[in-house]
Amino acid sequence: MEKDQLIAEMKKIVGEENVLHSKEALYSYSYDATPGHVYMPDVVVSPGNVQEVSAILKFANEHKIPVYPRGSGTNLSAGTAPLKGGIVLLMLRFNKILDLDLENLIAEVEVGVVVQDINDYVAPHGLIYPPDPGTVKTASLGGTINENSGGLRGLKYGITKNYVQGLEVVLANGDIIHTGGKNVKDVSGYDMTKLFTGSEGTLGVVTKAYLKLVPKPEAQASMIAVFNTLEDAGNAVSDIIAAKIIPATMEILDNASIRTVEDFMHVGLPTDAAAILLLEVDGHPVIVADEKEKVLEVLKKNNAAEVTLAKSPEHKEQLWTARRMALPCLAKLRPTTFVEDATVPRSKLTQFLRIVTKAAKDYNVTIGTFGHAGDGNMHPTIVCDLRDEEEMERVHKAMDDIFRGAVELGGTLSGEHGIGLGKLPWMELQHGKEGMNAMKAIKRALDPNLILNPGKLIGEC
Amino acid sequence: MANEITAEEINKHDATLLKDIDDALANCMKCGNCQAGCPIYRETRKEFSVARGKISLMQAILSGKLEITKEFDSMMAQCLTCKTCAANCPCGVKADELILRGRHATIKARGLNPIKKTVFSLLSNRPLFNTVLRMGGMFGWLTFKDIPDKNAVLSRLPMPGMDPNRATAPLAATPLRSEFPPVIKVDNPKHKVAFFTGCTINFMYTDMGKAVIDVLTENGNEVILPGAQHCCGTPVHVSGAFELANEMAKHNIEVFERFECDYIVGACGSCVEALKDYPKWLADEPDWAARAQAIADKVREISQFLVETGYKTDNLGAINKTVTMHDPCHMVRGIHVTEQPREILKSIPGINFVEMKEHDRCCGSGGSFSLAHYELSRQINDRKCENIKATNADYVCASCPSCRMHITDGIVQNKMPQVVYHPIQLLAESYKLGKQK
Ligand SMILES: Cc1cc2nc3c(=O)[nH]c(=O)nc-3n(C[C@H](O)[C@H](O)[C@H](O)COP(=O)(O)OP(=O)(O)OC[C@H]3O[C@@H](n4cnc5c(N)ncnc54)[C@H](O)[C@@H]3O)c2cc1C
Ligand code: SF4
Ligand code: SF4
Ligand code: SF4
Numbered sequence: 001m002e003k004d005q006l007i008a009e010m011k012k013i014v015g016e017e018n019v020l021h022s023k024e025a026l027y028s029y030s031y032d033a034t035p036g037h038v039y040m041p042d043v044v045v046s047p048g049n050v051q052e053v054s055a056i057l058k059f060a061n062e063h064k065i066p067v068y069p070r071g072s073g074t075n076l077s078a079g080t081a082p083l084k085g086g087i088v089l090l091m092l093r094f095n096k097i098l099d100l101d102l103e104n105l106i107a108e109v110e111v112g113v114v115v116q117d118i119n120d121y122v123a124p125h126g127l128i129y130p131p132d133p134g135t136v137k138t139a140s141l142g143g144t145i146n147e148n149s150g151g152l153r154g155l156k157y158g159i160t161k162n163y164v165q166g167l168e169v170v171l172a173n174g175d176i177i178h179t180g181g182k183n184v185k186d187v188s189g190y191d192m193t194k195l196f197t198g199s200e201g202t203l204g205v206v207t208k209a210y211l212k213l214v215p216k217p218e219a220q221a222s223m224i225a226v227f228n229t230l231e232d233a234g235n236a237v238s239d240i241i242a243a244k245i246i247p248a249t250m251e252i253l254d255n256a257s258i259r260t261v262e263d264f265m266h267v268g269l270p271t272d273a274a275a276i277l278l279l280e281v282d283g284h285p286v287i288v289a290d291e292k293e294k295v296l297e298v299l300k301k302n303n304a305a306e307v308t309l310a311k312s313p314e315h316k317e318q319l320w321t322a323r324r325m326a327l328p329c330l331a332k333l334r335p336t337t338f339v340e341d342a343t344v345p346r347s348k349l350t351q352f353l354r355i356v357t358k359a360a361k362d363y364n365v366t367i368g369t370f371g372h373a374g375d376g377n378m379h380p381t382i383v384c385d386l387r388d389e390e391e392m393e394r395v396h397k398a399m400d401d402i403f404r405g406a407v408e409l410g411g412t413l414s415g416e417h418g419i420g421l422g423k424l425p426w427m428e429l430q431h432g433k434e435g436m437n438a439m440k441a442i443k444r445a446l447d448p449n450l451i452l453n454p455g456k457l458i459g460e461c
Numbered sequence: 462m463a464n465e466i467t468a469e470e471i472n473k474h475d476a477t478l479l480k481d482i483d484d485a486l487a488n489c490m491k492c493g494n495c496q497a498g499c500p501i502y503r504e505t506r507k508e509f510s511v512a513r514g515k516i517s518l519m520q521a522i523l524s525g526k527l528e529i530t531k532e533f534d535s536m537m538a539q540c541l542t543c544k545t546c547a548a549n550c551p552c553g554v555k556a557d558e559l560i561l562r563g564r565h566a567t568i569k570a571r572g573l574n575p576i577k578k579t580v581f582s583l584l585s586n587r588p589l590f591n592t593v594l595r596m597g598g599m600f601g602w603l604t605f606k607d608i609p610d611k612n613a614v615l616s617r618l619p620m621p622g623m624d625p626n627r628a629t630a631p632l633a634a635t636p637l638r639s640e641f642p643p644v645i646k647v648d649n650p651k652h653k654v655a656f657f658t659g660c661t662i663n664f665m666y667t668d669m670g671k672a673v674i675d676v677l678t679e680n681g682n683e684v685i686l687p688g689a690q691h692c693c694g695t696p697v698h699v700s701g702a703f704e705l706a707n708e709m710a711k712h713n714i715e716v717f718e719r720f721e722c723d724y725i726v727g728a729c730g731s732c733v734e735a736l737k738d739y740p741k742w743l744a745d746e747p748d749w750a751a752r753a754q755a756i757a758d759k760v761r762e763i764s765q766f767l768v769e770t771g772y773k774t775d776n777l778g779a780i781n782k783t784v785t786m787h788d789p790c791h792m793v794r795g796i797h798v799t800e801q802p803r804e805i806l807k808s809i810p811g812i813n814f815v816e817m818k819e820h821d822r823c824c825g826s827g828g829s830f831s832l833a834h835y836e837l838s839r840q841i842n843d844r845k846c847e848n849i850k851a852t853n854a855d856y857v858c859a860s861c862p863s864c865r866m867h868i869t870d871g872i873v874q875n876k877m878p879q880v881v882y883h884p885i886q887l888l889a890e891s892y893k894l895g896k897q898k
Binding site: 020022023024025027028029031032033034035072073074092093095112116135137138327328331332335336337385386387 | 484488490491492506517521527532553
């Protein structure tokens, strides 16, 4: 189809002002937060309601034009990169919180709403929407649903999929369907809600969601513990869980991250420590007090060299600087930053960290690792310069070792950032041919013309 | 033709214009964090409105994927220079400054747009500039032509006790510097203080300027008002016309070098920041940079000066009003002065100080941004007005004449009762009331 004709058709559906096609505007939607993936779309369209989305998809499907749903474009897997040209479907005009049902503790929210805005909206009612990715202030609900995002509270509270109870989805052929709803229990039919959650825009365009809310925990206790060996830190993590305590947060920083943060921030971190753990338990005040004591005991038993308890919310913020600033400080080291999210069973944490350190040494690349220790979800962060081809080759070799290592330990390529394009090459390694075939069959059934985010997640189909 | 210029050559040429910021641009890791605070992005939610988008566009020029076009220019124009992105950027990218570099490249590549050109050549010629301003010519051009709603130019110039609903035309009958002698003497002066008025205070909000002079003299300072001082150059600098802005900076440096003074005080966050930034502007000319540094060392924002050198609090009259404060972008993220104006306000008896939500969020003025993008800057400002409304304040304080004008406009449009002042005006009024007792 001619580009001009496509633009004219889009204008008919959503109105002139919601179609962008200047070269500069198109370039602005050629990338996301993933380094090294820039592809020009043909047009950027912002629909304002579900009927418009349906009309756009119907048209695109008939003419086999690729469509890339996009929220805030903060994903780290090239999930929104317009790989094959076509339509960028910008979902940010879906910006309303439609309903807050306090009897069922359900919020009905459009996908363009920023996650933090949902939290701000429900906070006066003593409620929270727990999934809190590092991008909570920028990511759209639609993006987090399609990446099935996690966050700092994942260990105790779970991730996005645990809070999405129902969806409104437009299929590739333009059909509008509703999955799930306000029912806490619902076994009628396949669990389509879970299928679309984490589907990275390859199976349908989500327009609205029913979200489960939970009461805000009454009390918290936070602490930070310093370890001289990785084993001790790893054992402390396992032992805390074995003691039947599920902290809201249990984060780790490795030595490279600690040193980098200290270099930039001068907050007095122990630069010779092998690892730091940051922990928070929350809930009823009595239980929090009890769990805090137990955690302290476990930390001591595992040779924590130093443990500091947060005395006040401000003090906690201060202690958590290390975690908050880990990625920013690593990113400051070099121009390009790859934040990976390979995840292993909790018990394999120490082994995995060793694999990362070895890869960094073997290929002479800079990697700092931090992440959600409680979930086994690590963020080996590789800093480099995309403009240096020779270095990039070494970076890819290091990545290869890391992903293979994770899979060999029974882990997964991605704990929360998604596959997109970045981790495609390793998908078969994890899922096998048969597993890939099953996923491709689902894709072809729902999107026979392969228009939705083609080439991503499962690759060519 | 042998010497025909090809598109490729144009691209190559455009790329050279940004070459020296290649590394600075590459430091942006495209995380998108800047979306959270950018006042423009919050309204448009378009990628090219946010710092990440503009940085990417500049990189596209650098790599020859795009050339400098009118569209590129208009995207670079979508920035209030409010520095929110830079203050919150995990990678320490100073996007606001890089965007100015983008504007600079546009000017180099294509020349200034003709209307701007006229205005800027006026700006760089001080006597002409002053005359035109005096006749209302320039602000007339700025206000009437570009602001669709005539109401928008109704700006109130209220003094405490005056009917707050009285709307006045924006230009003062007599510019501030024509009202006063070049030196305002006091007995046994504590300090000799030169007052950099800035244009908005000189030509429009002379009440702010008078308050500054009153407060300075009240505290035993001799005030010097150099007549030949010029606009600080900010509007020219932020448009990317760096060479012209530098000429204006040099002029001001020369003017202030002529006076022996202990301090140079300004009452507009943007002007003060500019004076402090002159050494950076002139970094390529070491001699000038050194002279600029000598000036910059003496520069203080008025509340900063008062808190640093001490001010009288024993003879203050009560102002029984609820007061809230807006932190102008260049006060909070430019020169980092936020505590001093609060300290001054809180020291005035009777004032009930209430903090507004998002007090450090841009009001949407952004100098000439509000003129070129009135609708958008109005939307940004409506948010500010909502936050003001929630405080139930009588007065809103802002240490910047542009904010004062823009917030006042918002208050008029939203039919709200508040009056906007510079904090120093309340201090001056309090001294006055103290004497009436
Ligand atoms: C600094 C940084 C920190 C991060 N921290 C975390 C973290 O802690 N945890 C975590 O899980 N992630 C994290 N991320 C990744 C990213 O923020 C999340 O993936 C986020 O959910 C993306 O939201 P978005 O609105 O930007 O989505 P986008 O990037 O716009 O889109 C993401 C994917 O969803 C699809 N999509 C978007 N909207 C729709 C829709 N309405 N219908 C169908 N498909 C759609 C897109 O096609 C794409 O495949 C981080 C990213 C950065 C840059
Ligand atoms: S400017 Fe800073 S905050 Fe914005 S995308 Fe770049 S690195 Fe992130
Ligand atoms: S300076 Fe302000 S307006 Fe400009 S890009 Fe940054 S946040 Fe947006
Ligand atoms: S910042 Fe504004 S008011 Fe101050 S001198 Fe410059 S133009 Fe004039």
